[in-house]
Amino acid sequence: MNIDQIYTGCLAHGAYYIESNGEAVIIDPLREVQPYIDRAEQDGAKIKYILETHFHADFVSGHLTLAEKTGATIVYGPTAKPSFDAHVAEDGEILKVGDLSIKVLHTPGHTMESTTYLLKDANGKDHSIYSGDTLFLGDVGRPDLAQKAANLTQEELASLLFDSLREKIMPLADEVIVYPGHGAGSACGKNMMKETVDTLGNQKKVNYALRADMTREEFIKEVTDGLLPPPAYFPANVKMNKEGYSSIDEVLHMGTRALSPAEFEVAAEESEAIVLDVRHQNDFVLGHIPSSIFIGIDDNFAPWVGSVIADVNQKLLLVCPEGREEETVTRLARVGFDKVLGYLKGGIEAWKADGKEVDQIESIPATEAHHRLEQEKLPVVDVRKYSEYEAEHVENALNIPLDFINSKMAEFPKDETFYVHCAGGYRSVIASSILKSRGYHNIIDIKGGFHAIKNAGFIVTDYVCPSTLK
Known part of the structure; x- marks a missing residue:
């Protein structure tokens, strides 16, 4: 028996590969499926099933492409109604994979x-659960995302989750291993642990949602x-996960x-594409294409693209670090942004060499910002999350979290220069680029963020x- 957790940090997502006696299953695969195919070939195994824990909201699964390329059967749990061929399993149904x-x-x-998929070993003993977004480490899945589809309130969904945990998961043995769908950083829960695997017994001790004496009302409230x-x-x-999507191969062909x-300039003008610059923030502030948006590839890239651009059908043109073009297109496709029209060959240096206009963001060290603010009292805008702001912040700073920048645009000062900062300098440059x-054009970024400010x-x-804005 081989079990691999294939964890993708930028999405805080866990996919799983299980192999036994020449047969394999993949659980909740990402959009790019070749790594799973390569892994099975390495074991001389055939992928038999693609198990989906639910219709994912935070990423586009690779189930359709993987099924097309391998002939594997896509499996959903009861009540699922996908728009493509799949096996909708019954509660309690047993799927055989090799000796497992x-x-x-x-x-x-x-x-x-x-x-939730419960894996039993060759002797029929419960070994591990693959809980998707039902049970995380330290938390459970939020019950507000499927209200419209289920025609239920979040409280009613939470009540169902209470029963699911207590009737299906908590009765399992303490030594059963928990493999969740996500870890800390995912927007699918609130209080996830940084660890990505644990025993059910330990989760019964540390996870607030599994407290044995918790009432239904307490659970729903928490x-x-x-x-x-x-x-x-x-x-x-x-x-996209329910109805289908373009092949990742087509997306990569166009996007690269x-x-x-x-x-590049003609494409931007004719297509009304957003120019997305994914270099490091320090490079972006020194010189970038006017009106381009910065979201750096080396942080929580894809989730921030989805949060601040939002429309997955938005056409994009890329400015990338050299050699990372395919990676960028792939990571955008993971969250459904398939309309990448290409990238700037030679990057910003080629743009400059062609005599085209370049813009900058004024970004200064925290010590200089402090000195200036002593001379002239100007607004300071903190774009961290409200919880970060609430814990500690610059006195009198206005809090406008980056997550809500599009709906709160009018809250930013218009008639005077203002300073903007986040925790370390990444989010504040995203905010500054969107504002510009x-x-x-009256923005001064505080380099290094709150860590430097303190x-x-x-x-x-x-x-x-x-x-402040919550």
Whole structure:
């Protein structure tokens, strides 16, 4: 028996490969499927099943492409209604994989079709569960994402999740291993642990949602309390996972077209594409194509693209670090952004060499910002999450989280220069680039973010100003 957890940090996502006696299953695969095919070939195994725990909202699964390339059967749990050929399993159904058995446990609550897969070893002993977004480490799946599809309230879905956990998962033995669909950083839960595997017994001790004496009412209150609005791209990803999508091969073929500066400029003008610059923020502030948006590839790239661009059908043109063009297109496709028209050949240096206009963002060290603010009191805008701001922030700073920048654009100062910062410098440059593309040119970025600010003499506080935005 071989079990591999294939964890993708930028999406905080766990896919799984299980092989026994020449047969394999893949659970919740990502969009690019060749690594799974290569892994099976390495073991001399045939992929028999592609198990989907639910219709994912935070990424586009590779189930359709993988099924097309391998002939494997796509499996969903009860009540699922995909628009393509798939096996909709019954609750309690057993799937055979080599010498192993996988039992289908219908665990609705996160979504109605949510399913946990229980792996039994060759002797029939319970070994591990693959819980998708039903059970995380330290948390459970949020019950507000499928309200419209289920025609239920989040409280009603939470009540179903309460029953699923207590009737299907908690009765399992403590030594059963828990392999969740996501870890810390995912927007599918609130309080996930940084670890990506644990025993069910330990989760019964540390996971608030598995407390044995918890009442249904307490569970519903805790699970629904403090839920932030989901990223705007989530519904589009659900639709793609349920109804289908273009082949990743087609997306890569289109997206990795190399365009000269002249071709790039024409494409931007004719297509109304957004120019997305994925270099490091320090490079972007020094010089970038006017009106381009910065979202760096080396951080939580794809989730931030989905949060601030939102429309997965938006056409994009890329400015990438050399050699990372295919990686960028792939990571965009993971969250449904398939309309990449190509990338700037030679990058920003080729753009400059062609005599084309370059813009900059004023970005200064925190020590210089502190000195300037002592001379002239100007607004400071903190684009961190509200929870970060609430813990500690610059005195009198306005909090406008990056997540909500599109709906809160009018809250940014228009008639005077203002400073913007985040925790480390990544989100503030994203915010600054979006603001500049919308006509705000009175921005000064504080380099290094709040980490640098605390060491630069700024007065910080945990008092929450009534004017801040939650």
